[in-house]
Amino acid sequence: MLPGELEPITYVDGAVRILDQTRLPHDVVRRCLETLDDTAHAIRAMRVRGAPLIGVTAAYGMALAMRTDPSDANLGAAAETLLATRPTGVNLRRVIVGLRAMLASAAPADREIRAFEEADRLREEDISMNRAIGDHGLPILRRIANHKDGPVQVLTHCNAGILATAGYGTATAPMYRAFDEGLPLHVWVDETRPRNQGASLTAWELGQAGIPHTVIVDNAGGHLMQHGLVDVCIVGTDRTLVSGHVCNKIGTYLKALAAHDNGIPFYAAVPGLSIDWDATDPDAVPIEERDGREVAELAGVRLVPAGTPTANYGFDVTPARLVTGLITERGVCAASEAGLRGLYPEVAS
Amino acid sequence: MLPGELEPITYVDGAVRILDQTRLPHDVVRRCLETLDDTAHAIRAMRVRGAPLIGVTAAYGMALAMRTDPSDANLGAAAETLLATRPTGVNLRRVIVGLRAMLASAAPADREIRAFEEADRLREEDISMNRAIGDHGLPILRRIANHKDGPVQVLTHCNAGILATAGYGTATAPMYRAFDEGLPLHVWVDETRPRNQGASLTAWELGQAGIPHTVIVDNAGGHLMQHGLVDVCIVGTDRTLVSGHVCNKIGTYLKALAAHDNGIPFYAAVPGLSIDWDATDPDAVPIEERDGREVAELAGVRLVPAGTPTANYGFDVTPARLVTGLITERGVCAASEAGLRGLYPEVAS
Numbered sequence: 185m186l187p188g189e190l191e192p193i194t195y196v197d198g199a200v201r202i203l204d205q206t207r208l209p210h211d212v213v214r215r216c217l218e219t220l221d222d223t224a225h226a227i228r229a230m231r232v233r234g235a236p237l238i239g240v241t242a243a244y245g246m247a248l249a250m251r252t253d254p255s256d257a258n259l260g261a262a263a264e265t266l267l268a269t270r271p272t273g274v275n276l277r278r279v280i281v282g283l284r285a286m287l288a289s290a291a292p293a294d295r296e297i298r299a300f301e302e303a304d305r306l307r308e309e310d311i312s313m314n315r316a317i318g319d320h321g322l323p324i325l326r327r328i329a330n331h332k333d334g335p336v337q338v339l340t341h342c343n344a345g346i347l348a349t350a351g352y353g354t355a356t357a358p359m360y361r362a363f364d365e366g367l368p369l370h371v372w373v374d375e376t377r378p379r380n381q382g383a384s385l386t387a388w389e390l391g392q393a394g395i396p397h398t399v400i401v402d403n404a405g406g407h408l409m410q411h412g413l414v415d416v417c418i419v420g421t422d423r424t425l426v427s428g429h430v431c432n433k434i435g436t437y438l439k440a441l442a443a444h445d446n447g448i449p450f451y452a453a454v455p456g457l458s459i460d461w462d463a464t465d466p467d468a469v470p471i472e473e474r475d476g477r478e479v480a481e482l483a484g485v486r487l488v489p490a491g492t493p494t495a496n497y498g499f500d501v502t503p504a505r506l507v508t509g510l511i512t513e514r515g516v517c518a519a520s521e522a523g524l525r526g527l528y529p530e531v532a533s
Numbered sequence: 534m535l536p537g538e539l540e541p542i543t544y545v546d547g548a549v550r551i552l553d554q555t556r557l558p559h560d561v562v563r564r565c566l567e568t569l570d571d572t573a574h575a576i577r578a579m580r581v582r583g584a585p586l587i588g589v590t591a592a593y594g595m596a597l598a599m600r601t602d603p604s605d606a607n608l609g610a611a612a613e614t615l616l617a618t619r620p621t622g623v624n625l626r627r628v629i630v631g632l633r634a635m636l637a638s639a640a641p642a643d644r645e646i647r648a649f650e651e652a653d654r655l656r657e658e659d660i661s662m663n664r665a666i667g668d669h670g671l672p673i674l675r676r677i678a679n680h681k682d683g684p685v686q687v688l689t690h691c692n693a694g695i696l697a698t699a700g701y702g703t704a705t706a707p708m709y710r711a712f713d714e715g716l717p718l719h720v721w722v723d724e725t726r727p728r729n730q731g732a733s734l735t736a737w738e739l740g741q742a743g744i745p746h747t748v749i750v751d752n753a754g755g756h757l758m759q760h761g762l763v764d765v766c767i768v769g770t771d772r773t774l775v776s777g778h779v780c781n782k783i784g785t786y787l788k789a790l791a792a793h794d795n796g797i798p799f800y801a802a803v804p805g806l807s808i809d810w811d812a813t814d815p816d817a818v819p820i821e822e823r824d825g826r827e828v829a830e831l832a833g834v835r836l837v838p839a840g841t842p843t844a845n846y847g848f849d850v851t852p853a854r855l856v857t858g859l860i861t862e863r864g865v866c867a868a869s870e871a872g873l874r875g876l877y878p879e880v881a882s
Binding site: 209210375376377378383384387388391397398399400401402403404405406407408410411433434435437438439441442445465471479480481482483484485486487488489491492493494495496497498500501 | 558559562683720725727729732733734736737740746747748749750751752753754756757759760783784786787788790791794816819820828829831832833834835836837838840841842843844845846848849850
C-alpha cells in the first residue's frame with residue numbers, strides 16, 4: 185500500500201526529499217529540499233500539494249530555515265514566507281502557527297532539532313489519521329457493496345490521495361481500505377482542470393495500487409449520476425468550516441449538487457487538522473486565485489486564442505446541506521457544528 | 534457581425550467550403566468538401582460541429598452525393614452514412630430524412646440541383662432563425678441590464694455560437710444582439726472539456742466580435758454563481774425533448790443545477806429544428822460516446838498515465854425543471870410540452 189515510490193515526502197539522513205508531483209504521471213522525480221526557499225517554491229509551484237501534505241512540508245521548511253539561521257528574526261520571517269504560499273488550506277496555518285510558538289519558546293540552538301522532530305511527528309500523525317479515516321469510511325463502502333451486484337462505484341474529484349498527504353490519503357483512504365478487504369471497487373476520477381490532479385495524480389496512485397478506475401472530464405459526473413453509475417462521492421477538503429461547509433478544489437460544489445439531485449451520498453474525508461473551528465461563514469473563506477496561464481495553457485499548448493482573458497479560482501465551498509457526512513479520524517459525523525463538536529469535544533467553542 | 538471569416542460553411546461557384554474548426558483558434562483554415570465521404574469525415578472529426586451546422590453540412594453532403602451518383606441506391610446509402618456520423622443531435626436526422634424523401638420523389642437527373650437548392654435554403658433558414666432567437670433573447674438581457682450596474686454577466690457552455698450554426702449562433706444570438714444594441718456585456722466561457730469548444734471556438738468568435746469575455750474551466754461556474762458573478766446562463770441544445778428536457782454538451786446539467794441552486798435564470802436557445810416532438814423520456818436520448826483519447830490526450834500531450842482507461846460521454850440531459858425558459862425563433866416559452874406546443878401549434882401531437 186505504501187511502496188517507497190508512493191511516499192510523497194521523506195526525511196532520511198538529514199535530507200528532506202519530495203516526489204515532484206508536477207512531473208507525474210510520466211516521470212517519477214524526487215527532489216531534495218535544502219532551504220526554506222526551496223520549500224516555499226515547491227509549495228507554490230505545486231510540486232507538493234494537498235492541504236495535509238502542504239502542512240507537513242511546511243513543517244520541514246521551518247526546520248530547514250532553523251538549520252540555516254535559528255534566530256528569532258528568521259523564525260518569524262520563515263513563518264511568514266510559508267504562510268503566504270497558499271491561502272486557502274487550513275492545515276498550513278495551523279502547523280506554522282503552532283510550530284512558530286513552540287520554537288519561540290526553545291533556545292535557538294535547539295530549534296533545528298526540535299523542528300525536525302515536530303515535522304516527523306506531524307508526518308506520522310497524518311498517516312495515522314488517514315488510516316483511521318479509512319477505517320471509518322470502510323463501512324460506508326461495505327454497506328453499498330452488500331446491497332448491489334458489481335463494483336462499488338465511487339466518484340472522486342481532484343487528488344485527496346496518498347499524494348495529497350504524508351501517506352494513505354484522505355478521500356482515498358476508505359478506497360484503499362476497501363480494496364485491501366477485497367470489496368469490488370471502481371473509481372471514477374474527475375480529471376480536475378485546470379491542473380489535472382485527478383488525471384495525473386489520482387489515476388497514477390490508484391494505478392500503482394491496482395484499483396480499477398476510469399478518468400472522466402469534470403463535466404461528466406452529473407450524467408453518470410443521472411444514470412445510476414455512481415454509488416457514492418468521496419472528496420477531500422482544504423478547509424472544513426465548523427459549520428460543516430467544505431472548501432475543496434474548484435468544481436467540488438458542482439458534483440455535490442449532482443449527488444444531491446440524484447440521491448447519491450456525498451462525503452468529505454476530513455482530518456481534524458483541516459477543521460477551521462473559528463469560521464462559520466462560507467463567503468469569508470479566502471479563495472486562492474492562481475495564474476490564469478494554468479487555464480490558458482496546458483503542457484506548453486495554448487488552449488485559448490492569443491490575448492483571451494482567463495480566470496483561475498482554485499477552490500469552492502460546498503454548502504453543508506449538500507454533504508451527507510464528514511469522515512474524520514474519529515468517526516463519521518453530520519456536516520454541522522453539532523456533528524463536529526460531538527467528535528471533538530475538547531475544542532473550545 | 535458576419536465577416537467572411539466567420540461563415541462556417543459556404544457554397545459558392547459549385548464548391549462547398551467549411552471552416553475547419555479543429556484548427557481554431559490558432560489557424561483559420563478553409564477546406565473544400567468534394568464528396569459525401571469528405572462531408573461525413575468532416576462531421577465525425579468535428580471539423581464542423583454544433584447541431585444546426587451539422588444539419589446544414591449534411592444537406593450539402595447529400596447534394597455532393599447526388600452530384601456523384603443520383604441513383605436511388607446512392608440516395609439511400611448517402612443518407613445512412615450521414616445519419617451514422619453523430620447520433621445525439623436531432624437536426625441531422627430531421628434534415629436527412631426530409632431531404633431523402635424530397636429527393637426520392639424527384640427524377641435522378643434533377644436531384645443534384647434540388648439538393649443544393651434545399652441545402653442553400655436550410656442554410657439561410659438557419660441564419661434567419663438564429664437572428665429571431667437573438668431578437669427574442671434580447672429582452673432577457675435588457676431586463677437584467679436595467680436592474681444592475683456594470684455589465685450583464687452571461688455564462689455559456691460549449692459553443693452554441695456562429696460556429697455551431699450556419700451563422701449568428703443560437704445561444705450567442707441574444708449576446709450579439711445585445712452587444713449591437715450597446716448593452717454592457719461580459720461572457721464567462723466554459724472551456725468545455727474534453728474538446729475545449731468554449732476555449733477555442735466561443736472565445737475566438739466572441740473575440741472576433743469584440744464582446745468582452747473570460748475563459749474559465751468547467752469547474753468554476755458554480756463558484757461564480759455562488760458569488761453573484763453570473764446573471765444568466767444561456768446554452769445551446771442538440772436535442773430538446775417535447776417535454777422540455779434539454780440535451781446539450783456534457784456538463785450543461787451541472788451548470789443548470791448551480792444556476793437553480795443560486796436562483797439564476799438558465800435558458801436554452803432552441804431552434805425549432807432541434808425539438809424532438811416524439812420524445813419525452815430523457816433516458817431514451819442516445820448519448821454519443823466518443824473516443825476516450827479525446828479525454829486522455831490534448832494536442833498530442835498525454836494527460837493520464839499510460840494504460841489508464843477513460844470514458845467520453847458527449848452529452849447530458851438537463852431536466853426541464855432546471856430550465857427557466859426556451860428561447861426559440863418564435864419567442865420564449867416554458868420548458869414544457871405546453872410551452873413548446875403553444876409556440877408550434879401546427880406540429881401534430
